[in-house]
Amino acid sequence: MATMRAARLNITDRTLEVTDVPRPVPGRGQVLVRVRAAGVCLSDVHLIDGTLSPLHLDEDTVTPGHEVSGVVEELGPEVLDVEVGDRVALQAGEHDRHGRVLTRGVDYDGGWAEYALAGEDTLVPIPDELSFEQAAIIPDAVSTPWAAVTATGDVRPAEAVAVWGVGGLGAHAVQLLRLVGAAPIIAADPDEHARARALEYGADVALDSTAADFLTRIGQLTHGRGLDAAFDFAGVPVVREQAVRVLGEHGRLVLVGLTDKPLEVGDGTRFSYLRQQILGHYGSEAEHVVQLVDLVRAGRLEFSRSISGAFSLEEAPKAVEQLEKRIGSPVRLVLQP
Template sequence: MATMRAARLNVRTRTLELKDVPRPVPGRGQVLVRVKAAGVCLSDVHLIDGTLKPLYLEGDEVTLGHEVSGVVEEIGPDVMDPEVGDRVILQAGQTDRSGKVLTRGVDYDGGWAEYALADEETLVPIPDDLPFDQAAIIPDAVSTPWAAVTSTADVGAAEAVAVWGVGGLGAHAVKLLRLVGAAPIIAADPDPQARKRALAFGADVALDPAGSDFLSTVGEMTGGQGLNVAFDFAGVPTVREQALRVLGEHGRLVLVGLTDKPLEVRDGTRFSYLQQQILGHYGSEPEHVVQLVELVNAGRVDFASSISGTLSLEEAPMAVEQLEKRTGSPIRLVLEP
């Protein structure tokens, strides 16, 4: 039996181990992809520490990795379009026959391995000039903020926006908000490196949310009208409270960062009078990934500056540690099997 290396998480013991496992064989409607790059996400860290738990995983072990790019290696029966050698990225999840939404690398095996199994409909072709490391991070790291900006928040041109948390997702939110014409774009992060990055990605100003001038600066930047849209990519209750304070009339607070802590609206009368909204957001739809590939292909956006480092598959535990400790304030670390 052919084997491959894979980074396997035991969700019961919370241990991550590199091991040899059977190489998958594609079944009906499936393809086997030779993994070229796989992103390391904070969600992977949360799976390891137990903050995030799989809903539909069968058994105790799963190969991590929901951001995956590679080359079609083998085709199963009844596959129509892909051909061996095609360059592709994999959607970060899929819907099963019963209607459950399953996440790759969470509910079924992902791409921290030499090979990944994928249903045909989850493959998205990529152009020859799109590097695999940049392609891999499009599902989730880029598509989640893209969906938050364009679908959940429906940001319009010249709308005043702010992004709290300029990490792996928030940094891309800043870049994508610039793309859709939001103005002004305010970034908020206590990390000086993250604030510097926000300016490089297109923010008009980058502020320390704990700074004494934070509220007054937001007021000045919005002409005293407050924000049209506030994005919480940090998942921190204090961020959400601060964002609500600077929302304007008909303002939308979009919750992208995940937390199990409660959200309190301290001035409910003001919130209702200004007809504000709180919108939950999670992940993206398949079309968002396709849109981003098309935008890259058209030269509208690139993600070269998003790759903070590449490591080998065997170094997956090191990558997790670097991300967890925010060593070097990474945007995205990528594993290359």
């Protein structure tokens, strides 16, 4: 039996080990992809530390990695529109026969391995000019903020917006808000490195969200009208409290960062009078990844500065530690199996 190297996470004791496992064989409608790059996401860290648990995993071990790109190695039966050698990115999840949304690398094996299985309908062709490293992070690191901005937040040109938390997703949110014409774009983060990055990615101003005059500055920057859209990528209660206070008429607060803490609206009368909204957001749809690849192909986007470091598959635990401790304030780290 052919084997391959893979990082395996035991969900019971949360241990991560790179080991030899059987190389998978594609079934009907599936392909085997030779993984060339796989992103290391904060969700992976949460899966490993126990903050996040799979809802639909059938076993007690899983190969993490929901941001994956590579080359088609082998075709299963009834695969019609894919050829061996095709360069592809993989959607971060899929629907099962019961209609449930399953996440790659959480509910079934992902891309922290030499090879990964994927349904034909989850493949996104990528152009030659798009590197595997950049292609790998588009599903989730870029597609989640893209969907938050264009779908859930429905941001229009010249709308005043703010992004709280300029990490892996928030930095891309700034870049994408610039693309759709939002103005002004205000970035908020207590980390000075994150604020500097926000300006590089296209923010008009970057503020320390812990400063005493923080909310006053947002009022000044929006000429007293408040924000049309606020994006919480931090998942911190105080962020949500701040955002609600500076929303303008018809303002939308989009919750992207995850937390199990309660959400409170201090002045419900004002919230209702201004017809404001709080909108939950999670992940993206298949078309969002396709749109982003098309924008890269058209020369409107590129993500080379988002790749903060690359590691071998054997160094997966080291990459996780670096992201968890935010060493070097990374946007995205990638594994290269």
